[in-house]
Amino acid sequence: MSPFKSSTGLYENVAGFLCYLFAFVGGVVFLAIERRSRFVLFHALQSVILFAGLMVAHALAGFLPIIGVAVNLLLSMLGLVLWVIMMLAALQGKWLKLPWIGELAEKQLNRM
Known part of the structure; x- marks a missing residue:
């Protein structure tokens, strides 16, 4: 457990974990x-950007004839793997930065 608490009263690693556990919604709630x-x-x-991107990609893949189903299946597997990895990383107190998405999240964080 992280010895540091967030302004919500939760330990930082638990709050980070919840950002991913509830995917897009968890991220939005903690941003608020x-x-x-x-x-x-x-x-x-990072949770909001990751899962919003996956939602958009799923929607766009739905328009692909023939291979759309396969693309959606791959996106679902990718989403599941990233979901588990990011939850575990946050719970361990790690600042695991995803390529592109992590950079974008970090830039946004520096603007806040």
């Missing part, structure tokens, strides 16, 4: 309520 912890805000931003 977190006031102090950069760790939680980073994971909230």
Whole structure:
């Protein structure tokens, strides 16, 4: 457990974990309520960007004839793997930065 608490009263690693557990919605909630912890805000931003991107990709793949189903299946597997990895990383207190998405989240965090 992280010895540091976020402004929500939760330990930072637990709050980061919840950002991913509830995917897009968890990230949005913590962006709205977190006031102090950069760790939680980073994971909230990364969760929102990751899962919003996956939702858009799923929607676009639905328009692909023939291979759309296969693309959606691959996106679902990718989403599941990333979901588990990111939950575990946040719970362990790690700042695991995904390529592109993590960079974007970090830039947004620096603007806040």
